[in-house]
Amino acid sequence: MEGPRPVVLSGPSGTGKSTLLKKLLKDYKGVFGFSVSHTTRDPRPGEVDGKGLFCLPMLLGATLLPLADVLSSVSSADYHFRNREAMQEDIDTGEFIETDEFSGNLYGTSKCAVQDVRAKGLICILDVDIAGVRHIKESDLDPIYVSIQPPSIEVLEERLRGRATETEEKIQSRLEAARIDMEECNEPGLFDIVIVNDDLDESYEKLQSVLKEEIMKVQQGIKS
Numbered sequence: 001m002e003g004p005r006p007v008v009l010s011g012p013s014g015t016g017k018s019t020l021l022k023k024l025l026k027d028y029k030g031v032f033g034f035s036v037s038h039t040t041r042d043p044r045p046g047e048v049d050g051k052g053l054f055c056l057p058m059l060l061g062a063t064l065l066p067l068a069d070v071l072s073s074v075s076s077a078d079y080h081f082r083n084r085e086a087m088q089e090d091i092d093t094g095e096f097i098e099t100d101e102f103s104g105n106l107y108g109t110s111k112c113a114v115q116d117v118r119a120k121g122l123i124c125i126l127d128v129d130i131a132g133v134r135h136i137k138e139s140d141l142d143p144i145y146v147s148i149q150p151p152s153i154e155v156l157e158e159r160l161r162g163r164a165t166e167t168e169e170k171i172q173s174r175l176e177a178a179r180i181d182m183e184e185c186n187e188p189g190l191f192d193i194v195i196v197n198d199d200l201d202e203s204y205e206k207l208q209s210v211l212k213e214e215i216m217k218v219q220q221g222i223k224s
């Protein structure tokens with residue numbers, strides 16, 4: 001597909017990926033779009049459900065929903081929250097680019113989630129775990145791969161506890177996955193850049209700088 005290259009943000013749970021990507025979406029309106037993943041985990045308070053497997057071009061063609069409703073439901077959602085059976089059915093019918101089991105739940109990037117963003121000419125941001133990164137490497141997406149890492153496992157634990165969204169069991173399983181992620185992220189050729197998210201402003205500067213070229217492509221497209 002033509003257009004700017006997508007961006008994959010990966011890194012341990014609690015390291016600051018959502019914080020950074022929300023800053024990008026806020027500061028660069030009309031430049032970035034979030035690929036809304038599917039998951040079987042329960043929504044956290046305040047999280048918005050994308051309500052299922054939509055393909056924006058398909059919906060518009062069928063004019064099932066007013067355009068504004070479709071755009072807002074897709075762009076502001078955190079996840080499409082599904083039960084395991086429904087998600088497995090969609091996986092079996094080939095709707096996903098990649099899926100992974102993380103901390104007892106299924107997560108996955110649907111083809112529609114990426115198409116919806118790319119069809120609008122936006123830089124598509126995907127937030128996936130390290131297994132997702134490896135699966136995406138086998139696809140034809142050709143994204144920029146960014147790993148966001150914590151300064152240390154102790155700091156990560158503080159952030160996870162500070163966010164107060166997980167049970168003790170989930171904190172432990174996330175820390176276990178984090179140890180593996182922290183080791184594997186330096187594997188040659190896996191990521192284009194590894195950003196240690198100590199100071200948030202500095203990390204955001206580094207992230208903007210690695211995405212500068214793609215951001216300019218979209219901004220120049222908007223002007224012309």
Ligand SMILES: Nc1nc2c(ncn2[C@@H]2O[C@H](COP(=O)(O)OP(=O)(O)O)[C@@H](O)[C@H]2O)c(=O)[nH]1
Pocket residue numbers: 010011012013014018037038041098099100102107108109127128129130131132133
């Ligand atoms: N492979 C894959 N991983 C995902 C996807 N969506 C989210 N994840 C990863 O799943 C993990 C858990 O995500 P989440 O439950 O939202 O917790 P959080 O990252 O701590 O906010 C994180 O490492 C995400 O990057 C997806 O579509 N595919």
Ligand SMILES: Nc1ncnc2c1ncn2[C@@H]1O[C@H](COP(=O)(O)OP(=O)(O)O)[C@@H](O)[C@H]1O
Pocket residue numbers: 011012013014015016017018019020159160162163197198199200201
């Ligand atoms: N650089 C930072 N310094 C201190 N706290 C941070 C930093 N970046 C993120 N946080 C905090 O850490 C917690 C986890 O961040 P979050 O963006 O939810 O992580 P992720 O999306 O990677 O799971 C949040 O409470 C967030 O406010």
